[in-house]
Amino acid sequence: MPRLVNIGCLAACANPAGQDDIGLMRDATLVWRDGVVRWVGPAAALPAEYETEPAWSAEGRLVIPGLVDAHTHLAFGGWRAGEFSDRIRGRDYLEIAAAGGGIASTVRATRGLDEEALLARALEFLSGMVSLGITTVEAKSGYGLDPETELRLLRVYRRLDEMGPARIVATCLAAHVVPPEWSADRAGYVKLITERILPAVAEERLAEFCDVFVEDSAFSADEARRICERGCELGLRPKLHVDQLSGGAGAELAASLGAVSADHLEYVSEAGIEALAAAGVVGVTLPLASLYLNQAPPPARALIDGGVAVAVASDFNPGTAPSYHLPFAMTLACARQRMTPAEVLKGATRYAARALGREGEVGSLEPGAAADFAVIDAPNVEHWLYHLRPNACVATVSGGEIRHGVLREA
Ligand SMILES: [Zn+2]
Numbered sequence: 041m042p043r044l045v046n047i048g049c050l051a052a053c054a055n056p057a058g059q060d061d062i063g064l065m066r067d068a069t070l071v072w073r074d075g076v077v078r079w080v081g082p083a084a085a086l087p088a089e090y091e092t093e094p095a096w097s098a099e100g101r102l103v104i105p106g107l108v109d110a111h112t113h114l115a116f117g118g119w120r121a122g123e124f125s126d127r128i129r130g131r132d133y134l135e136i137a138a139a140g141g142g143i144a145s146t147v148r149a150t151r152g153l154d155e156e157a158l159l160a161r162a163l164e165f166l167s168g169m170v171s172l173g174i175t176t177v178e179a180k181s182g183y184g185l186d187p188e189t190e191l192r193l194l195r196v197y198r199r200l201d202e203m204g205p206a207r208i209v210a211t212c213l214a215a216h217v218v219p220p221e222w223s224a225d226r227a228g229y230v231k232l233i234t235e236r237i238l239p240a241v242a243e244e245r246l247a248e249f250c251d252v253f254v255e256d257s258a259f260s261a262d263e264a265r266r267i268c269e270r271g272c273e274l275g276l277r278p279k280l281h282v283d284q285l286s287g288g289a290g291a292e293l294a295a296s297l298g299a300v301s302a303d304h305l306e307y308v309s310e311a312g313i314e315a316l317a318a319a320g321v322v323g324v325t326l327p328l329a330s331l332y333l334n335q336a337p338p339p340a341r342a343l344i345d346g347g348v349a350v351a352v353a354s355d356f357n358p359g360t361a362p363s364y365h366l367p368f369a370m371t372l373a374c375a376r377q378r379m380t381p382a383e384v385l386k387g388a389t390r391y392a393a394r395a396l397g398r399e400g401e402v403g404s405l406e407p408g409a410a411a412d413f414a415v416i417d418a419p420n421v422e423h424w425l426y427h428l429r430p431n432a433c434v435a436t437v438s439g440g441e442i443r444h445g446v447l448r449e450a
Contacts, residue, residue, distance in 0.1 A: 041071055041072065042073075042093060043090060044097075047069065047103045048066070048419060049064060049068075049101075050102075051103070051389075052065065052080060053385065053404040059349065059350060062385050062386055068082060069082075069086050070411075071090045075410060076440075077409050077411050078090075097447065097448050098447070102416040102418045102419065102420060102424060103414070104385060105409075105412060105414075106403075106413055106437070107173050107174040109174050109176070109356070109392070112180065112357070113179075113180050113182060114165060114179035115159075115183070116150050117149030117152055117158070118148075118150070120358050123136050124332075142359055144217065147183050147184070147219060149183075150189060150193070151184065154192075159196045162196055165356070165364055170206050170444050171433060171436065172366060172433050173436050173444075175402065175410075175413075176206060177209070180211045180213040181193040181214065182212075182215075182251070186219070187236050187237050191240060194246035194247055198210065198246060207412075207438070210248060211247055211279060212249070212251065212276065213252075213253070218258070230263050234267060234270040238250060238276065241274075248276065248277065248396075249276055249277050249279045250267065250268060250270075250276035252267050252268060252280055254293060261289070261290075265293070268297045277298075278294070278298065279395075280294045280297070282302050283306060283307040283312065285307075287309055290302065294315075298319065300396075301323070302321050302322070303323075303353075304324070304326055305338040308339065310346075314346065317347035322349050322351050322391055323348045324392075324395055325343075326352075326354070327352065328355055329355045331372055337372075344383065350383070350387050350391065351392040352392070353369070370385070370388055391403075411437065411440040414436050414437070415433070415436075415445070417434050433445065
């Protein structure tokens, strides 16, 4: 049974309650077996039965649960750097989309790639994520928007999960936008989703969640309701992109549909916050997207004070968040969303796991949880998120196996 010793500071994130309660321990030891945590606590309290086990040393550093990125669009074709410059010059997101750019241009590039090409690209991104301390990644389809390509993207995610650099949780986002070939028949596209795409996804068990982008430029609340209700019948739990570019009572919709998470929330209202809290929906904030779109960030303080568990994720995608650097998003959540480093860590571990229906399995270090953790070159969480570096992660361990970096024997 391997042990990790000489942990200067360990954040267990074991308490389900309290956004800022990350369960800090000084001079800790972590013990696991067969990829699962058996014991965690102060080194001085280590039970005698574990004392002779082989040990690795954290060399006095910070140890956190493996990070959970609860919102990404991991597999896609092409990039959209031109739009980055266009937006800086003053063209807005909706104007670019109306001219055939935005999501539609990524859909064209994605449809042109076969499964192997999409897999190779996504694997490269995933390797970068693992090196940053990420061990679980939610990955959405949504750049296929036809049955064949949506399933291709989800099969890529299944293969990535089997390959094992990180755990992948797949979401079907066939309702990302209405693709151009269906623009004259929106109802026909919604029917394609509910009658062909979602049943095929459920049949092959390719996703756990069903997501809808609820926005004037994408899907209405009524369309989202129809899609999510069909998803629920098929065993796909709802997640929603809401209140990102305009306030449209999206949070209230997510609460009424029993969504596991409501993501974006830049324009969430007070009533929306109350509805999320009452329904126990996780609010997922995406600081890179609000940064790249030059938007005011979501009101994270009001969400937390209103009783909503707030997760922090990257939204990695080729348009509005072209970076998978979750620790950078976490620093942004501190600086722009006025969340403390402890609140942000809870949001990228335990509460991110909650947003994926994985709470207690990943995102925390407690007996029975996966032995997924990252060793960070910092004395504590504050120092790590304050002193932003290209990569402060010394080692990433998933299921008890080193996936990035090295650990010395103690
Ligand atoms: Zn997104």
